[in-house]
Amino acid sequence: MPVHRERVDPIRDQEALGLVHRRWLLPDDVQRPVSLQQAARLWRALLELSVIDSRQEALVQRLRPRGGALEELEMPAGASAGALLAGSGAANLVTQVVWTDDEDRRDPYAFQGESDPAGFRDYTLYAVEAASWLLLPIPPVARICGACSLRGALDLPRFGEAVLLDLSLKCSCGAAFDLGRDKAELRNGAVFLLEELACRAALSIELPRAPPSEELPDAAVAQAVQEAFGGTDELADDAVPPAE
């Protein structure tokens, strides 16, 4: 089930604060595998469709379990899809920022050729291929254990704009994480089943503010996402600080 945060503040206030809108597209079943090859193919499709710019650099970040340091590699975007394939056993992301007024840029949220909002698009593709980790695009503040109902605060390590859930963590009652039974509480107090918030791959698109369309109006981009992820859910995180 898609999660949609309620929008309470007028756009003008959001712009004054420098806040942005972030849209997450993720597989609608956390158990459906998304291989690094599938993720790389999606990034390559975004390059071929001119959503991202093959002539500019892209940033690849990689984190390995058990306390590894964050690896960062800047490279021509054309090479960045291949770099994802080297991320076996790790959490990976690749990211690029483009502008809607760049020549030949394709905006998947454009409607009848018009970008709304105009401005930047920050595309980040996440692919986690470490058995002990899941990606939570919207960081939860607490886990509510499905076994004992206890609420335990969560302070999970960040990866990009998401956090990583270590599946070896246990509740104080001894229960391991159970995605279909445990719940997670978000900053705004909303509570969801963990499996509705967790994924192993996701594409985030950051814009100056929410686009009018809830789904991607661009059929070719939507199809590329579907070929990689299967059916998708959307999580919208509104009025958030921009990616660092």
Ligand SMILES: [Zn+2]
């Ligand atoms: Zn428990």
